[in-house]
Amino acid sequence: MTLLHLWIPILAAAIAVFVASSFIHMVFKWHNSEYRALPNDDEVRRVLGSAKLSAGLYVTPHCPDMKEMQSEVIQQKFRDGPVALITMRAPGAPAMGKYLLQWFALNIAVAALGAMLALHAFGSPGNAHQAGHFIGIFTLIAYGTGSVQESIWMGRPWSATLKNLLDALIYGTVSALIFWQLWP
Template structure:
């Protein structure tokens, strides 16, 4: 019976090969191009968000601080009236991947 130590090199080479192949496929094949859409009125929406001066982070709307508030009539009305969503605000400036 072969031990795992006997296969360390093939395992390592396979992992590196799969990583490289998946990286190339992710960059070349446009699989996720249709995942995101732009909002109509983007400039107005960005101006409204900018004017609120929220810190970078992930926000949901409508927001309730606890489950009791989620069940309230006012919150149910907010959900029915919409919009319902999630937004991630990043620090301003250029994007970086790390």
């Protein structure tokens, strides 16, 4: 058997994760509390706009290497604050269609990679229950670990990461159930 034999569970898992994500973000909305308004939003927007920054990642205070980070000048900037990581996007309304298409493509890629690994580990006809568990755990890891790294290195609040881990657990569960039921 090849990965092509698993196209139905791959597509079904990708759709199920997409639907679960839609419920999480549009019905339950438990991520809405992660994003706080700046008390002086218009002033911050004016300052950032006047800097003419292109889309990308910015940091303040900025120091290009660890040696400079040890200097008293940079250390004082860190103590005085603000300390920020800023993601700048191109001006314009969010391109939701593009973002959703990319999200669905990621869902397919995660399901396909999980299926490929399970096929290699269990073969076919394999144990559907074991394959489902394996894919569920792989899916949890795939969707969950990036947020943990962001909390460690980028200062993402751990409460936001815990919500993302809950999302990943849901995605892993629906993927496991689908592959368990549809594994050849």
